[in-house]
Amino acid sequence: MEDLENYFESNRQLWNLRTPLHRKSAFYRVPAFMEGATSLNRIELEELGDVRGKSLLHLQCHFGLDTLSWARLGAKATGIDLSDAAVEEARRLNRQLGLDALFVQSNIYNLQENLHGQFEVVFTSYGTIGWLPDLEKWAGTIAHFLQPGGTFYMVDFHPVAWMFDDEFEKIIYPYHNTFEPIVTESDHSYTDGSGHAPHKEYGWNHGLSEIISSLTATGLRLEFLHEFPYSPYNCFQHMVQGDDGNWRIEHLRDKIPLLYSIKATKPLP
Numbered sequence: 001m002e003d004l005e006n007y008f009e010s011n012r013q014l015w016n017l018r019t020p021l022h023r024k025s026a027f028y029r030v031p032a033f034m035e036g037a038t039s040l041n042r043i044e045l046e047e048l049g050d051v052r053g054k055s056l057l058h059l060q061c062h063f064g065l066d067t068l069s070w071a072r073l074g075a076k077a078t079g080i081d082l083s084d085a086a087v088e089e090a091r092r093l094n095r096q097l098g099l100d101a102l103f104v105q106s107n108i109y110n111l112q113e114n115l116h117g118q119f120e121v122v123f124t125s126y127g128t129i130g131w132l133p134d135l136e137k138w139a140g141t142i143a144h145f146l147q148p149g150g151t152f153y154m155v156d157f158h159p160v161a162w163m164f165d166d167e168f169e170k171i172i173y174p175y176h177n178t179f180e181p182i183v184t185e186s187d188h189s190y191t192d193g194s195g196h197a198p199h200k201e202y203g204w205n206h207g208l209s210e211i212i213s214s215l216t217a218t219g220l221r222l223e224f225l226h227e228f229p230y231s232p233y234n235c236f237q238h239m240v241q242g243d244d245g246n247w248r249i250e251h252l253r254d255k256i257p258l259l260y261s262i263k264a265t266k267p268l269p
């Protein structure tokens with residue numbers, strides 16, 4: 001347990017370093033967002049659907065652009081994140097935009113100590129569960145905060161993509177969760193190469209069976225699992241953009257999945 005706390009603390013510090021870089025980066029397009037552009041992608045907009053008037057909990061929200069985008073679409077949105085710097089920035093943007101989103105700084109495993117109530121929608125996306133070692137606890141948090149009849153939706157990078165080295169030439173990481181952290185040291189962000197002090201990060205890969213089984217073990221009912229050979233983001237090496245606007249690994253184009261999405265519901269009593 002002490003090791004986990006050290007891993008989480010190191011990751012919190014990493015995201016504190018990244019937050020101001022991301023706020024200024026072209027990747028996150030904050031000036032356009034402030035002028036009304038959404039940060040959400042077609043996949044989640046179409047698959048999750050209308051959120052008007054619904055309470056929505058966004059897990060691992062970073063500095064809040066997606067949370068605020070859902071709020072603009074009429075959701076009563078709450079975002080949580082491990083990074084205090086990210087939550088502070090999210091609150092600042094919320095005030096500047098005159099929105100009513102709520103932001104809470106918390107480790108997802110301790111969220112029940114820091115947030116109360118239930119939500120009609122629980123949402124998480126793009127680069128989230130790889131920072132968590134134990135998906136049973138993660139799924140338990142989702143089930144706890146999701147009201148009966150509510151919807152859980154996630155879209156994230158596919159575990160197959162996380163098996164490769166940075167050049168997408170060799171498989172060097174396990175597909176399944178070994179519960180031992182994958183330790184790397186980074187001195188830049190994935191956004192535009194902006195640098196920060198070298199810092200260790202700790203992650204875990206999770207296969208689809210582990211993800212789905214952790215959710216269904218809580219009683220959630222799986223509605224669908226979808227896989228996609230593209231990403232809406234240019235965030236890996238050797239990506240090329242297609243006519244559809246999405247990005248693929250050039251030499252592995254349409255050969256490996258880059259994204260998956262899951263929708264599940266909590267049955268009524």
